[in-house]
Amino acid sequence: MSRKGRVGYIPPLDPKIKKSVGPPSSYIPRELRREDDGGGDALNLPELSELQVLRHYNRLSQMNFSVELGMYPLGSCTMKYNPKVSEMIASSDGMRHAHPLQPEETVQGLLSVLHELGEMLSEITGMHRFSLSTAAGAQGEFAGVLMIRKYLRDHGLSEKDEILVPDSAHGTNPASAAMGGFKVVKVPSGESGLVSAKVVKELASESTAGMMFTVPNTLGLFEGEVVEVSKAVHDAGGLMYYDGANMNALLGKTRPGDMGFDIVHLNLHKTFATPHGGGGPGAGPVGVTERLAEYLPVPVVSKGKSGYYLDYDLKQTVGRLKGFVGNSAVLLRAYAYIRLLGADGLASVSSLAVLAANYLWSLLDSEAYPVTHGKGMRRKHETVVSVRSGLPGGAMQSAKALLDYGVHAPTVYFPLIVSEALMIEPTESEPVEFLDEYASALNRISRELKEGRLGNVPRNTSVGRVDEVKASHPSTLKVRW
Amino acid sequence: MMKKNEPLTGSHPLLPNLDQEIIDEMLLKIGAGSVEELFSDIPSDIRLKRGLRLPEGQSESVVRRDLQSRLASNKTPPNSLCFLGGGVWPHYIPAAVESVVSRQEFYTSYTPYQPEISQGMLQALFEYQSLMCDLLGMEACNSSMYDWASAAGEAARMASKVTGRRRFLLCGDIGPTRLEVIRAYVSPMDLELESLPFDVRSGATDFSALSSRITSDVAGVYVENPNYFGVLEEGLLDLSARLHEKGGLLVVGVDPLSLSIVKPPGKYGADIVVGEGQPLGIPMNYGGPHLGIFAVKDLRLARSMPGRLIGMTSEKDSEQKAFSMVLQTREQHIRREGATSNICTNQSLMAVAASCYLAMLGKTGLRRLGEVIISNSHYAAKRLSRVDGVASPLFKGPFFKEFAVGYEGTRAVSVYRKLASKGVLGGYPIDRGFRLGREAGLFCVTEVHTHADIERLAVALGEAVMR
Numbered sequence: 001m002s003r004k005g006r007v008g009y010i011p012p013l014d015p016k017i018k019k020s021v022g023p024p025s026s027y028i029p030r031e032l033r034r035e036d037d038g039g040g041d042a043l044n045l046p047e048l049s050e051l052q053v054l055r056h057y058n059r060l061s062q063m064n065f066s067v068e069l070g071m072y073p074l075g076s077c078t079m080k081y082n083p084k085v086s087e088m089i090a091s092s093d094g095m096r097h098a099h100p101l102q103p104e105e106t107v108q109g110l111l112s113v114l115h116e117l118g119e120m121l122s123e124i125t126g127m128h129r130f131s132l133s134t135a136a137g138a139q140g141e142f143a144g145v146l147m148i149r150k151y152l153r154d155h156g157l158s159e160k161d162e163i164l165v166p167d168s169a170h171g172t173n174p175a176s177a178a179m180g181g182f183k184v185v186k187v188p189s190g191e192s193g194l195v196s197a198k199v200v201k202e203l204a205s206e207s208t209a210g211m212m213f214t215v216p217n218t219l220g221l222f223e224g225e226v227v228e229v230s231k232a233v234h235d236a237g238g239l240m241y242y243d244g245a246n247m248n249a250l251l252g253k254t255r256p257g258d259m260g261f262d263i264v265h266l267n268l269h270k271t272f273a274t275p276h277g278g279g280g281p282g283a284g285p286v287g288v289t290e291r292l293a294e295y296l297p298v299p300v301v302s303k304g305k306s307g308y309y310l311d312y313d314l315k316q317t318v319g320r321l322k323g324f325v326g327n328s329a330v331l332l333r334a335y336a337y338i339r340l341l342g343a344d345g346l347a348s349v350s351s352l353a354v355l356a357a358n359y360l361w362s363l364l365d366s367e368a369y370p371v372t373h374g375k376g377m378r379r380k381h382e383t384v385v386s387v388r389s390g391l392p393g394g395a396m397q398s399a400k401a402l403l404d405y406g407v408h409a410p411t412v413y414f415p416l417i418v419s420e421a422l423m424i425e426p427t428e429s430e431p432v433e434f435l436d437e438y439a440s441a442l443n444r445i446s447r448e449l450k451e452g453r454l455g456n457v458p459r460n461t462s463v464g465r466v467d468e469v470k471a472s473h474p475s476t477l478k479v480r481w
Numbered sequence: 482m483m484k485k486n487e488p489l490t491g492s493h494p495l496l497p498n499l500d501q502e503i504i505d506e507m508l509l510k511i512g513a514g515s516v517e518e519l520f521s522d523i524p525s526d527i528r529l530k531r532g533l534r535l536p537e538g539q540s541e542s543v544v545r546r547d548l549q550s551r552l553a554s555n556k557t558p559p560n561s562l563c564f565l566g567g568g569v570w571p572h573y574i575p576a577a578v579e580s581v582v583s584r585q586e587f588y589t590s591y592t593p594y595q596p597e598i599s600q601g602m603l604q605a606l607f608e609y610q611s612l613m614c615d616l617l618g619m620e621a622c623n624s625s626m627y628d629w630a631s632a633a634g635e636a637a638r639m640a641s642k643v644t645g646r647r648r649f650l651l652c653g654d655i656g657p658t659r660l661e662v663i664r665a666y667v668s669p670m671d672l673e674l675e676s677l678p679f680d681v682r683s684g685a686t687d688f689s690a691l692s693s694r695i696t697s698d699v700a701g702v703y704v705e706n707p708n709y710f711g712v713l714e715e716g717l718l719d720l721s722a723r724l725h726e727k728g729g730l731l732v733v734g735v736d737p738l739s740l741s742i743v744k745p746p747g748k749y750g751a752d753i754v755v756g757e758g759q760p761l762g763i764p765m766n767y768g769g770p771h772l773g774i775f776a777v778k779d780l781r782l783a784r785s786m787p788g789r790l791i792g793m794t795s796e797k798d799s800e801q802k803a804f805s806m807v808l809q810t811r812e813q814h815i816r817r818e819g820a821t822s823n824i825c826t827n828q829s830l831m832a833v834a835a836s837c838y839l840a841m842l843g844k845t846g847l848r849r850l851g852e853v854i855i856s857n858s859h860y861a862a863k864r865l866s867r868v869d870g871v872a873s874p875l876f877k878g879p880f881f882k883e884f885a886v887g888y889e890g891t892r893a894v895s896v897y898r899k900l901a902s903k904g905v906l907g908g909y910p911i912d913r914g915f916r917l918g919r920e921a922g923l924f925c926v927t928e929v930h931t932h933a934d935i936e937r938l939a940v941a942l943g944e945a946v947m948r
């Protein structure tokens with residue numbers, strides 16, 4: 001399909017400029033030049049017309065499931081609806097064409113939005129101040145771990161080198177702690193699925209630098225002893241880090257600041273409805289209490305006498321983690337979402353997200369899909385069930401079977417403490433009728449699985465079951481055309 | 482509309498189940514008396530009884546109008562001219578690229594955990610990896626990092642881990658924000674960063690004078706090409722030979738568009754390439770989202786790489802080709818504290834934009850783009866040299882699309898601000914930390930700039946440097 005000389009877009013060259021400067025390649029010394037014919041370094045990009053390119057990508061898009069196609073209850077990811085109006089706003093010239101190094105007096109409109117967003121997130125979490133610069137949850141975690149490290153060093157406590165992380169935690173938590181140079185101490189959550197303050201007290205010592213804690217946890221359970229856990233870690237001289245990936249359960253209900261946390265990250269691409277982009281971008285702003293305010297990563301957006309500005313003047317800052325400002329166009333969308341809902345609307349979001357998770361769970365055949373932890377407890381924004389099929393791989397089979405119903409599967413095999421886990425997070429944006437259908441699909445699948453009638457699933461997808469083992473041969477990381 | 486803490490009345494477009502009848506039915510099935518009861522496991526002393534202190538919700542028409550008017554007050558193209566660079570650059574985005582990335586099938590999906598219904602994203606990302614490898618001359622490229630700076634930070638960490646060494650050298654002419662991010666990324670490691678001097682005449686690093694600093698305890702060297710001043714580095718082939726002899730890794734940071742016309746780093750011995758993919762069809766967006774490039778030359782290094790990789794495989798029961806994520810055992814969700822990085826959510830949608838952009842321009846369009854950029858930037862540098870009180874280009878080294886301009890007796894900050902007040906964004910002041918011994922600003926000229934735009938810049942600069 002590629003044909004020499006064919007292009008989808010070609011930029012114009014001004015004849016006056018062309019005449020004045022002569023042959024462009026003469027400006028590049030020969031040794032540095034990429035030859036455009038012969039030689040091993042010639043570009044080998046495909047040559048296609050605009051329509052050919054569009055057909056290709058439009059076809060690919062038809063082989064991709066998305067929130068606007070059907071229910072996408074991927075646990076821990078909060079795949080809620082992303083309002084179209086936010087896309088429209090983010091496509092303004094004043095957003096798209098704003099350069100991060102342009103003088104602050106020329107971007108006051110956008111800076112005012114970012115500043116207000118920081119204040120709103122502080123109110124929502126009970127923190128003192130936010131830095132919006134971190135690009136995703138994991139980068140917020142890294143910032144948090146660096147702040148813990150620097151704060152302790154500044155207070156002569158550099159011997160503290162352990163971070164407590166519950167065994168139910170997301171993989172980014174231990175990975176971030178390790179990136180920050182800490183040893184990870186695993187906190188077992190036991191049968192209840194909850195972290196007990198007693199266990200934390202036993203594990204906490206003079207080596208404890210802090211704890212990374214997810215509330216509600218990845219089982220969807222509210223950590224009832226969170227206040228006591230915070231106290232135990234603080235008593236040991238450590239700091240409390242709140243993984244805010246599950247904040248969709250708690251908006252307007254309670255705040256990490258009130259639970260005793262010192263540092264918080266939020267995943268704006270989850271709770272605040274910015275699109276997940278097929279894997280990203282996101283935004284993972286990080287907020288802190290007053291005693292850590294000077295440690296935040298820079299820049300933060302501040303308001304001064306002559307307007308809003310990017311503030312680099314933080315005495316103890318852990319530095320800069322992203323090249324420029326932050327994922328501003330994502331931050332703008334999150335701000336728009338908060339404005340659409342307001343205080344009461346956000347509280348309703350959490351009410352309805354929790355209602356949806358508990359409702360969907362109540363519809364599931366409890367023998368086929370038992371919960372392994374926190375048996376008598378209500379769930380928050382998500383439910384984790386274990387697939388009891390008598391067969392290993394039951395969770396994966398069920399997930400693949402669901403794909404044939406025109407819906408996305410739940411998260412599988414996470415958290416690691418639940419065998420054959422399905423982690424279901426319907427979110428508040430799913431109409432109740434679809435929750436009913438999803439549950440009945442899962443119940444039917446469990447019967448078929450048990451009776452050995454499931455067969456090779458999925459059947460109706462653009463490709464059949466993909467061989468993921470074979471894929472790991474590293475000779476297949478690129479292709480020639 | 483709704484009462485504090487008992488917000489469950491009325492209707493809202495984002496809340497389809499906000500209806501007392503539905504709520505009651507759902508509660509009945511659950512066996513709960515009220516929604517409030519679902520939250521009764523939260524200790525009452527930490528309940529937020531007062532409600533959030535945020536404004537009331539507003540309809541989309543109101544929010545849209547407010548935000549669009551606030552954003553319209555920003556001075557940006559098309560109403561201002563932008564000649565700023567430094568790691569984010571003004572380039573034209575073909576309409577087809579915008580159309581592709583605004584397809585909801587791409588942008589409202591997430592990480593392709595279920596490959597059977599995510600082949601579109603997987604294939605688009607696989608194509609991105611492949612196209613980037615061709616552009617960079619590398620063997621494996623991941624499917625995105627947050628941005629250039631964080632990719633550079635991860636590369637420094639990786640070089641140290643792979644070699645087990647504790648010294649890492651940075652060229653003195655790299656972008657200041659990349660330098661800061663690298664510093665922060667390695668701060669918890671036992672890794673010493675050393676800065677190499679550059680030549681203030683050429684604006685580039687003289688590697689031949691530095692070969693004695695490349696010893697067998699050096700984990701790697703980070704060089705940007707073009708560097709922060711826009712100047713192309715020479716002598717990199719010799720540097721990589723010397724470095725490889727001593728067992729270190731060469732890490733190169735690039736503007737991918739320069740590779741339309743400049744030799745790719747894979748050809749002069751780069752082991753790891755990082756860079757900013759923003760010029761490949763991604764808006765400047767006041768700093769993000771952008772696209773961090775991360776690629777390696779040796780496939781064995783791929784196992785130590787951060788980030789997600791997509792590979793080609795087949796269906797389980799047939800030869801039908803299919804795509805899926807690969808080498809996941811490097812990643813945090815499996816390896817946890819032993820992972821190569823903590824990255825999870827990345828910048829996939831931006832990688833799709835970049836791959837679509839490269840397909841749109843293709844071999845011919847990209848080459849032409851490089852030529853147009855070089856022509857425009859060199860024309861502009863020459864034109865500015867005719868402005869009184871200005872040295873343009875300041876450095877003697879060859880450049881691609883950015884160049885420094887020196888001023889006589891005027892502060893660079895004041896030139897930058899005066900230009901902006903005339904609707905011309907450009908001349909970002911070069912930090913005094915670079916010790917150039919004079920005031921200077923950085924300009925970026927690309928295919929978006931016309932002859933008339935450059936004329937307007939020259940006139941505005943003439944007025945701005947007048948005392």
Ligand SMILES: Cc1ncc(COP(=O)(O)O)c(C=O)c1O
Pocket residue numbers: 076077136137138139170172173214218243245246267282284824825826
């Ligand atoms: C519980 C939890 N913590 C942390 C993260 C990491 O966030 P991100 O993917 O934005 O880096 C995630 C999401 O993937 C998560 O579910």
